[in-house]
Amino acid sequence: MRPTNLTGAKLNDVDLADAELEYQNECAEIYPLGPKEYWRSELVGKAVLGLDKHFMTNEEFEEDWYDFEEDDSAEHTEDFDD
Numbered sequence: 001m002r003p004t005n006l007t008g009a010k011l012n013d014v015d016l017a018d019a020e021l022e023y024q025n026e027c028a029e030i031y032p033l034g035p036k037e038y039w040r041s042e043l044v045g046k047a048v049l050g051l052d053k054h055f056m057t058n059e060e061f062e063e064d065w066y067d068f069e070e071d072d073s074a075e076h077t078e079d080f081d082d
Contacts (some may be wrong), residue, residue, distance in 0.1 A: 036065060 024042070031038035040061055047056040
């Protein structure tokens with residue numbers, strides 16, 4: 001049986017993935033060591049990457065996190081450019 005939302009409507013795969021990501025982001029925000037370490041513990045050695053299907057390394061995580069922080073800070077500075 002498919003999970004439902006608060007209105008009783010059945011959730012599709014995209015809704016389920018969005019709900020899971022939202023839950024994980026909430027967990028990351030309250031993680032004692034902070035969001036970065038939460039995501040490191042979830043991804044390094046567990047997430048599968050590339051055509052060769054290798055597990056994410058700590059170096060790849062650091063690169064991705066740096067890119068994420070750069071994108072996030074650029075997004076916030078655009079708000080002040082107007």
